[in-house]
């Protein structure tokens with residue numbers, strides 16, 4: 001067995017004291033609806049806030065949160081095109097600032113949405129996490145962003161992974177950073193793809209997804225993963241599952257149809 005080794009992230013149980021642990025815990029009030037910790041605000045623009053996470057639960061990291069919108073119940077799929085573009089511009093700028101900080105070996109930028117996504121609050125937010133000791137992307141290979149082309153237009157490629165990280169379906173949205181307004185372009189295509197995943201994919205029964213943001217050689221890449229219960233094949237054996245090429249081609253038709261409906 002050959003492995004690329006990277007140490008595990010160390011979770012600090014004491015730092016998690018008082019942290020909301022699941023989506024139901026919000027009944028006692030949502031800390032992001034009227035954000036009150038002025039001292040933790042790193043940046044503000046209209047409704048959007050970049051804040052230090054009060055619960056620094058991972059050792060040797062800098063955990064921050066983007067509060068996307070004042071409205072607790074909104075999401076990328078329900079923002080106006082303009083709201084969504086503003087969010088992407090704001091968040092990508094915060095990510096870039098963190099990446100410029102030499103104390104971090106790598107910086108993760110991702111989003112949880114829905115009960116099976118790993119998030120503990122419903123209020124729409126994203127996470128930017130600087131890792132001081134670990135290359136958080138060490139396990140990710142260029143092949144994880146390649147696959148069956150679904151769409152290719154305006155310097156944007158969308159594909160379904162042939163070699164997903166976890167599976168099943170992983171949708172890669174790849175935008176050339178030389179494109180005029182690449183962050184707006186990325187925002188628009190991610191919004192369309194989120195719409196597909198929440199409204200058409202799996203007969204509209206998928207309610208959770210993650211976004212993972214990457215930047216490589218002149219490209220922005222967002223990997224969108226619809227989330228379901230994680231398979232024991234992955235949990236126990238790191239065995240990735242994918243759909244057959246035949247099924248991916250059917251999903252491609254469904255996806256393209258959903259783009260036309262919007």
Ligand SMILES: [Zn+2]
Pocket residue numbers: 030031032033034071072123
């Ligand atoms: Zn809220």
